[in-house]
Amino acid sequence: MDIDRLQTRQADTKGARPSSADDGHVKSPSEIERTAMKQQRLIYSIAMVLGIVVFAIDVMVPVNVAVAVLYVVVVLMVASVASQLLTVAAAWTCVSLTIIGFLLAPGDQIAPASLARCVVSVIAIITVSALALRNQSSKATLQKQVDLLNLxxxxxxxxxxxxxxxxxxxxxxxxxxxxxxxxxxxxxxxxxxxxxxxxxxxxxxxxxxxxxxxxxxxxxxxxxxxxxxxxxxxxxxxxxxxxxxxxxxxxxxxxxxxLESELRRQKEELASIVDAIPAMVWSASDAGRLFYRNQRWSDFGVDVGDDGAEWRDILHPDDFDAFEIEWRNALMTGESFEISARVQLTSGEYRYMIIGAAPLRDADGRILRWYGVNTDIEERRRAELALEKSRAELAHVTRITMLGELAASIAHEVTQPLAAIVTAGEAGLRWLNREVPDLDEVRFGIEQITHDARRATEIIRQIRSMAKRRDPDAVVLDLNEVVEQSVGLVRRELQSHSIEVSQSYATTLPVCGDRVQLQQVIINLLMNAIQAMSNVASSERRLEMRSSRIPSSILSVATEAVDLVAFKSKAFPRSLKQRKMFPFAQIR
The missing domain is CATH 3.30.450.20 (PAS domain)
Structure with missing residues (x-):
């Protein structure tokens, strides 16, 4: 659209629009419309008066000029405020008045001069009317374009x-x-x-x-x-x-x-919040390629390259294969994953971290990206190792203390096979000193000596195992055998307290555990039972030991859990029987 025409149209319509008053007041649309109508009626009135005056002069005043040409002013005035239809009507009216005035005018109408003046006037009116109509059409087209711009x-x-x-x-x-x-x-x-x-x-x-x-x-x-x-x-x-x-x-x-500024502010705030999280936050594409890492990566001193092997560069070689399996499985299944691995710092130090990630999905369930967090657990792991070491030390001290309490029983258990060895040796000598040595009896005595020596060696080995400071060693054991060995170590205590022992074991009870720890648990239970029956009459002191299988749904460290020790005496209240394996449950 030509901007000059717009400006011209704006200037043309300016006259029909009242300007603001000196005090800055702007008229409302209704006031502007009323003013425009007043101006339109005024122009119509002037045009009518002017037409009448021109007609009167043309008819009554004998002049030798084309007075009817002044009708073009009437046409122009009407065209400035009226529609094309009214402009055409005004033009034909003026042409008619020109012809009537020519016929009514005094003088010789057939004179060439009079006829020429009439023809010139009619041609002038028609020409100006055509130009006015063309201008009105152009103004109407331009007004439509202006109206479109206003939309x-x-x-x-x-x-x-x-x-x-x-x-x-x-x-x-x-x-x-x-x-x-x-x-x-x-x-x-x-x-x-x-x-x-x-x-x-x-x-x-x-x-x-x-x-x-x-x-x-x-x-x-x-x-x-x-x-x-x-x-x-x-x-x-x-x-x-x-x-x-x-x-x-x-x-x-x-x-x-x-909104853009607010979005930028929220984005910066979110980035600050993510950077303030005391963990290494990251995000990856749906294919698993890292593309965002928060400030904590730099704070921790973890340097990741852009060669597509980010995890291989920072994870310990012994941990990478397990991590890669979990990560690829998560990418294929779309499930969250979590794994512990050692992450290398720029200093070369490795720190244990929990690496976990979860997917972000769209409305159709497709994975858009992965969000992950690497949490440093090095200090916690060190604390756990220190706690585990302290527990091992405490268990060792407890075993040493327990061995001190069982000194009499241990001495009895060791003395018995030694005394049997001495007795068998002396008997063998006597059988050899006969005139005819009884070699069968000597052989039997030597076999007894060997059996008792092995028995003493086994007892000493068990005592040394319990006294030795070592890490737990989980192996497959026969629980019944462990129980019987533990009963043997406290047999002297049971006899000295006049406690009758009855034993009922399942056929085979293989479990996976540490022999020393299991013996320690069983001996502690036996010693607790002995102490619990100290106030019971000697004739009523009975201890029942029973082992049996329980459902595998409640297994812990063993392949099958076992009811290790059961007490049956008046010293053990019925209300505590269900809590006998609970921590801190006691009857003394």
Missing amino acids: THDAIVGYDLEGRITFWSQGAQRLYGWHEPEVLGKDIHELTKTDSTLPISELVKGALESSGWKGELTRKARDGRSVVVSSRWNVSRDKWGQPVAILSTDSDVTQAKS
Whole structure:
């Protein structure tokens, strides 16, 4: 659309639109419409009076000039405010009045001069009417185009090279708050206090050189609020190529910029929150490629390359294979995963970390990316190792203390096979000192000595195992055998306290555990039972030991859990029988 035509149309319609009063008051649309109607009626009245005067002069005053030519003024006046239909009616009326005036005028109507004046007047009226109708059609077309421009929400402003406003759309009125009569002829940049990163003069110069410009500007509206607009300038040129005006199209992006600023602030805040998390936060693509790492990676001193082998570069070689299996399985199944591995720092030190990740899915369930966290557990692991070591030390001290309490029983258990060895040895000597040595008896005695020596050796080995400081060693054991060995170590204590022992064992009870720890548990239970029956009459002191299988659904460290020791005596209240294996449950 030619901007010159828009400016011309704006100037043409300016006269029909009352300007603001000196006090700045702007008339409402209804007031403007009433004023326009008053002006229209006034022009109609003047045109009618002028037509009557011209007709009267043409008929009654004998002059040698074409007075009827003045009807063109009537046509022009009507065309300025009326529709095309009324303009045509006014034109034919004026033609009719010209002919009637020619016929009624005094003189010789057939004279060449009179006839020529009439013909010239009619031709003049018809010609001016045609031009007026053409101008009305052009104005109507241009008005439609202006109305289309007013339909857009963008502010469209036309101004000359000096910045003086020549066109002001309704979008500009809505955006900036000024009405058209208030701004026409004013400098657009001074009116809206245009602010830009570059001086306005440089922007205008650049627009004239490149026939346009686009960018963001900050302007002030009528109510004082700042408006951020995305402005596009188009330069209008005349037929010689010289710039004559600029058409600016401004889109309000204030809210968008505010939302963008708020989104940026929230993004920065979220990044700060993620960086403040005391863990190594990361994210990966749906294929598992790392593309984000928070600040903690640098704080921990973990350096990751961009060669696609990030995990291989930082994980301990002994842990990488297990991690890769878990990570690939998670990528294939889309399930979360967690694994412990050692991560290498730039210093070369390895620290234990828990590496875990979960997928983010879209509405259709497709994985968009993975979010993961590496939590440093090195200090916790060291603490666990120290605690485990302390527990082992405590268990060792407990075993040594228990061995001290069982000193009499242990001495008895060791003395018995030694005494048997001595007895068998002396008997063997006597059988040899006979006149005819009884070699069968000697052989039997030597076999007894060997058996008792092995028995003493086994007892000493068990005592040394319990006294030795060592790490637990889980092996497959026969639990019944462990129970019988434990009973043998405390047999002296049972006899000295006059406790009757009954034993009932399952056929085979293979378990996986540490022999020394199991013996310690069983001996502790036996000693507790002995102490618990200290106030019971000797005739009623009975201890029943029973082993049996229980359902595998409640197994812990063993392949089958076993009821190790059961007490059956009046010293063991029924209310505590169900809590005999609970921590801190006691009856003393």
